[in-house]
Amino acid sequence: MASLDSVSIAILLGAVLVMAGILSSLLALRFGAPLLLFFLFIGMVAGEAGPGGLRFDDVHTTYVVGSVALALILFDGGLKTRFQAIRAVLAPSMVLATIGVLLTALITAPVAKYALDLNWTQALLTGAVVASTDAAAVFLLVHAQGLRLRPRVGATLEVESGTNDPFAVFLTLTLVKLLSLGDASAGHVAMEFVQEAVLGTLIGVVGGRLVVLAMNRVALPQGLHAPFVCTAALVIFGLAQIAHASGFLAVYLAGIIIGNRPTRAHNSVVTFLDAATWLAQIVMFVMLGLLVSPERLVGSIIPAVGVALVLMFVARPVAVFLCLQPFRFNWREKMFVSWVGLRGAVAIFLASIPMLVGLPKASLYFDVAFVVVIISLLFQGWTLAFAARKLHVALPRTDRGPRRIELDLPGQLEQQLVGYAVRPKSLYLKRNLIPSWSKPTLVIRDERILTPAEAEPVTAGDYIYLLAPPEKAEALDRFFVDMPPSTAPDPHLLGDFMVSGEITLGDLAAIYGIAVDPAQASLTLADYFDIHLDHAPTVGAALPIDSIDLVARSLGGGRVNVVGLRLPEDEDPAPPKLTRRQALKAKLKRGWTTLSGA
Amino acid sequence: MTITDLVAPEAIIPALKVNSKKQALQELAARASALTGQNDRAIFEVLLQREKLGTTAVGYGVAIPHGKLPKLDKLFGLFARLDRPIDFEAMDGQPVDLVFLLLAPEGAGADHLKALARIARLLRDQDVAKKLRASRDAQAIYSVLALPPATAA
Numbered sequence: 001m002a003s004l005d006s007v008s009i010a011i012l013l014g015a016v017l018v019m020a021g022i023l024s025s026l027l028a029l030r031f032g033a034p035l036l037l038f039f040l041f042i043g044m045v046a047g048e049a050g051p052g053g054l055r056f057d058d059v060h061t062t063y064v065v066g067s068v069a070l071a072l073i074l075f076d077g078g079l080k081t082r083f084q085a086i087r088a089v090l091a092p093s094m095v096l097a098t099i100g101v102l103l104t105a106l107i108t109a110p111v112a113k114y115a116l117d118l119n120w121t122q123a124l125l126t127g128a129v130v131a132s133t134d135a136a137a138v139f140l141l142v143h144a145q146g147l148r149l150r151p152r153v154g155a156t157l158e159v160e161s162g163t164n165d166p167f168a169v170f171l172t173l174t175l176v177k178l179l180s181l182g183d184a185s186a187g188h189v190a191m192e193f194v195q196e197a198v199l200g201t202l203i204g205v206v207g208g209r210l211v212v213l214a215m216n217r218v219a220l221p222q223g224l225h226a227p228f229v230c231t232a233a234l235v236i237f238g239l240a241q242i243a244h245a246s247g248f249l250a251v252y253l254a255g256i257i258i259g260n261r262p263t264r265a266h267n268s269v270v271t272f273l274d275a276a277t278w279l280a281q282i283v284m285f286v287m288l289g290l291l292v293s294p295e296r297l298v299g300s301i302i303p304a305v306g307v308a309l310v311l312m313f314v315a316r317p318v319a320v321f322l323c324l325q326p327f328r329f330n331w332r333e334k335m336f337v338s339w340v341g342l343r344g345a346v347a348i349f350l351a352s353i354p355m356l357v358g359l360p361k362a363s364l365y366f367d368v369a370f371v372v373v374i375i376s377l378l379f380q381g382w383t384l385a386f387a388a389r390k391l392h393v394a395l396p397r398t399d400r401g402p403r404r405i406e407l408d409l410p411g412q413l414e415q416q417l418v419g420y421a422v423r424p425k426s427l428y429l430k431r432n433l434i435p436s437w438s439k440p441t442l443v444i445r446d447e448r449i450l451t452p453a454e455a456e457p458v459t460a461g462d463y464i465y466l467l468a469p470p471e472k473a474e475a476l477d478r479f480f481v482d483m484p485p486s487t488a489p490d491p492h493l494l495g496d497f498m499v500s501g502e503i504t505l506g507d508l509a510a511i512y513g514i515a516v517d518p519a520q521a522s523l524t525l526a527d528y529f530d531i532h533l534d535h536a537p538t539v540g541a542a543l544p545i546d547s548i549d550l551v552a553r554s555l556g557g558g559r560v561n562v563v564g565l566r567l568p569e570d571e572d573p574a575p576p577k578l579t580r581r582q583a584l585k586a587k588l589k590r591g592w593t594t595l596s597g598a
Numbered sequence: 599m600t601i602t603d604l605v606a607p608e609a610i611i612p613a614l615k616v617n618s619k620k621q622a623l624q625e626l627a628a629r630a631s632a633l634t635g636q637n638d639r640a641i642f643e644v645l646l647q648r649e650k651l652g653t654t655a656v657g658y659g660v661a662i663p664h665g666k667l668p669k670l671d672k673l674f675g676l677f678a679r680l681d682r683p684i685d686f687e688a689m690d691g692q693p694v695d696l697v698f699l700l701l702a703p704e705g706a707g708a709d710h711l712k713a714l715a716r717i718a719r720l721l722r723d724q725d726v727a728k729k730l731r732a733s734r735d736a737q738a739i740y741s742v743l744a745l746p747p748a749t750a751a
Contacts, residue, residue, distance in 0.1 A: 427691040435685070436618060478691070496718035497662070498689060499652035507651055511666060513707040547711065554689070562652065562689065567715035568708070 013054065017046055021282035036137060036344060037377050039282050043289020056290040059355040065287060066349040068234065069280035070165070071251045073136045075233040076277040077162050078255020079270065084502070085155045086256075088527045092327040093159035096337075100160070100323045101167050104341075105131040107315035108307060115303035116364060125175040129351045129365055130311055130372045132168030134344025135161040136281050141342060141381050150393045151558045152530045153333050157340055165346050166249035170196055172350045179359055192244075199245030201253060207236035208257025215263045216413065225265035226272030229258065262413045262470065267406050284345045288370070291352075297367050304371035311372060312380065316341040328531045332391040339387050343369075343376040404480075405465075406473055415467045417441065420480040424460035428479045438468040438476060494540065495551040495564020501526035502561070505545070512565070514546035525550060526559040542566070601720060602744045604675035604700065604713055609633055610736040610743075611678040614697075619686050622678075623649070623663060626699045630676050634701070636667060641701065655688030660696045660721045664714060670703040673713055677739065679730060696721060696730055 021039050048055050086093075105127030113123035138161040149157075174189055211232045220228060233251050240250035263269070317338040324334050351369035354362040388394035405419035418438070420428075427433055434440065443455035444463040458464060468476055499508065505528060506521035508514065520528070528545075529537050529552060537560050541552040551564035611629060616622040623645045631638030644665035648654060655661040676699040683693035698717050702710035720726055726742065733739045 433685055433691060433693070435687070496715055497652075497654060497656060503651045511648055511651070512711060513666070513705075547708065567711045567718070 017286050018283060021286050036285050039285035040289040043286040044292060047290045049294040054290060059352050062287055062291055062352050063356050066284060069284040070346065070349060071234060071237040071247065072280045073277045074162060074248055075251040075255040076273045077135050077139050078252040079259035079273060081256050081259060083260050085151060086159050089152055089156040089159055092324055093156050093163060095323045096160040097164035098167050100319045101131045101164050103319035103322060104315045105171065107318055108311050111310045112307050115306045121175060121179055122361065126365055126368055128168060128171040128175055129369050130343060130347050132164040132346055133161040133341050134346045135165055137342040137344030137377065141384055148394065148558050149388060153336060153393045157337060162252045166200065166246040168350060169248055170246060172353055176353055176357055176359065180357055196246045197249065199243055200240055200249035203236060203240040203243065203245055204250035204253030205257060207250065208254035211258055212261045212263055226269045229269045230273065230276060264413065265408050267408055288345060288348045292370050296363060300364060300367045301371060304368045307368055308372040308375040333393055336387060336391045336393045339380055340384060342380055343373045347373050404473060404477060414469055416470045417465050418468050418473045418476055419463055419465040422458055422460055422462045422464055423480060423482045425482040426480045429460060434479060437472060438466045440464055440466050494553050495566040497565045498553055499563050499565065501559055501563050514548060516545065525563045529560045601717065604673055605677050605743060607736065607740050609676040610739050612734060612736050612739060613681045614678040615681045616684060618684060622684060622697060626676060626678060630699060630701060634670065634674055636669060641667060653687040655686035655694050656718055657688055657690045657692065658727060659683060659692050659694050660727065661686045661694045662698045662700065662717055664700040666704060667701045668704040670701055672703060673706060673709060674701045679739065696727060
């Protein structure tokens with residue numbers, strides 16, 4: 001019976017720890033401390049050196065839980081990534097994720113060698129363990145604190161962190177193999193990498209498509225869609241790992257595929273995964289906090305801090321500046337990308353691999369990684385918002401759109417129910433306008449449900465639900481926001497005509513006969529603004545192109561989404577209309593200047 | 599170049615009855631086709647293509663649909679006052695009741711842009727718009743459009 005008791009105790013303690021983690025998020029949100037460190041701290045408090053006194057050194061469990069948690073986090077990150085957002089940053093993020101990681105590891109290695117008294121392979125392993133940015137940390141901290149980054153910078157960081165984990169995992173595993181088995185030829189290693197990447201991509205893409213197909217074909221009972229997608233992600237991960245492909249790359253890609261296709265129950269899947277990844281992060285950090293042994297840490301803390309500082313101030317910036325050289329980023333953006341090389345659970349997870357295999361000095365890698373992560377989260381995580389503002393990569397805060405409620409309608413994918421609270425100054429209420437593709441379906445007033453006909457006239461304070469295609473739901477927002485008091489902007493400043501920010505320079509050239517650089521013809525106007533303005537766009541920011549001016553007319557999600565076209569003036573501009581008095585004044589002024597000879 | 603160089607007296611529709619943006623474009627394309635001899639389907643497609651990039655409603659109840667038609671020999675304008683305002687997906691949300699259609703030949707380049715600018719700036723003038731809305735027949739509308747910009751008010 002004693003063994004059963006110990007199982008029960010483990011369950012109880014584990015659950016209490018996770019619950020403490022969840023509850024602590026309230027506290028941490030209130031005080032704005034980097035949440036992840038908080039969880040690490042909880043783990044340490046519960047651990048062997050803290051008041052909790054729990055002894056936990058099961059590296060195997062750590063590895064399993066860490067893998068699952070990381071797979072879910074990456075999958076969730078992929079699910080929320082829009083093709084549209086990443087298209088423009090694919091190349092820079094890929095270079096950062098591969099060459100960048102390698103460079104960072106190479107530059108960190110010599111310091112690790114001398115500071116920690118290691119041989120070259122061991123030093124390189126130390127570099128590899130801490131080389132990749134952490135997807136969980138980046139996804140979380142980049143969106144936390146109401147911060148909104150310039151889209152190109154934000155997307156680059158997110159895609160980099162999503163795709164560099166697989167590369168860092170690969171690098172670490174290769175080095176661990178080298179250390180435990182001895183020789184391997186460079187050609188062999190390169191082959192293995194290509195195999196991992198290609199197979200991982202294949203499994204991810206095919207797996208993602210199969211999941212979409214299954215979701216839309218199989219009639220699952222209500223509520224099982226989300227768990228189905230979650231487990232499907234883990235199946236894809238496991239399958240890829242067994243096939244010696246990169247499971248992390250596969251789940252990330254599968255997430256992107258699933259997130260960008262219409263699927264049943266999309267909204268409930270996203271909500272469920274939000275909670276699942278949140279839990280995964282908490283579990284991961286609490287566990288890592290438990291795993292660390294502060295007494296052992298004391299001995300290696302000084303060299304470890306040295307490694308962390310070199311990583312933050314030399315290796316990462318050098319790697320970023322070199323990798324982003326061919327792409328159009330200004331120095332402030334490169335500085336910011338360098339600074340937001342957030343390290344997180346991935347590093348500690350990677351550091352547990354040598355322990356799992358039983359390499360000599362295995363605990364040293366772990367301790368170094370632990371110190372690096374703490375320093376990175378503490379300094380970089382804490383100053384992220386500040387750095388973003390100082391380096392002009394943060395976007396000015398704008399009021400958020402109206403709260404939109406989206407409900408899936410089982411049985412079909414073309415329409416969903418979209419709900420809004422009716423605001424007194426909304427376009428809908430004031431002008432009674434609604435796009436032709438949406439259909440008011442029900443109105444809720446004083447907790448009573450009415451048909452639109454019964455509810456006529458709809459008044460402020462009602463809730464209205466409309467049928468609309470999911471991809472257009474966002475376009476409904478403008479009908480339900482409170483309209484700003486009509487400060488009619490000078491139309492001349494904002495341009496004569498408007499076009500969407502998502503059209504390309506080529507589209508514009510085709511209609512207006514303006515000359516554009518053929519190399520830039522496929523660039524969208526929003527990207528054009530991103531690239532050519534060296535500060536975050538504001539309404540009214542103008543960029544010339546051939547004979548016309550592009551003017552940022554409205555911003556959404558940090559991108560220019562409506563562009564005004566300011567057409568060239570006539571050669572003989574109409575004389576400004578003057579009142580008789582103004583005309584007289586002008587005449588007098590002209591006379592005066594001629595007289596005074598100025 | 600004045601507006602009346604672009605739009606002939608017979609290319610003015612004083613009270614067009616349409617219910618939607620699409621119907622308005624179809625109707626305008628049909629009228630333009632009758633006056634230019636170009637295919638109405640082709641004109642409609644060109645206009646639709648431009649609307650896909652973003653609405654040509656410029657605010658204050660005015661829309662200026664436009665596009666390039668390769669086979670046209672010169673700039674062609676057509677003005678319509680709508681019987682009842684319709685939603686044209688305008689940024690300011692105002693329903694549209696004044697519509698100026700402009701078609702340009704392939705090589706019109708700078709002239710095309712200048713004509714568009716001229717039309718946009720004329721119709722933006724609130725006094726001009728008020729007069730156009732108050733005009734009941736084609737002749738009256740034509741005389742408002744024919745006024746030189748400085749004295750239009």
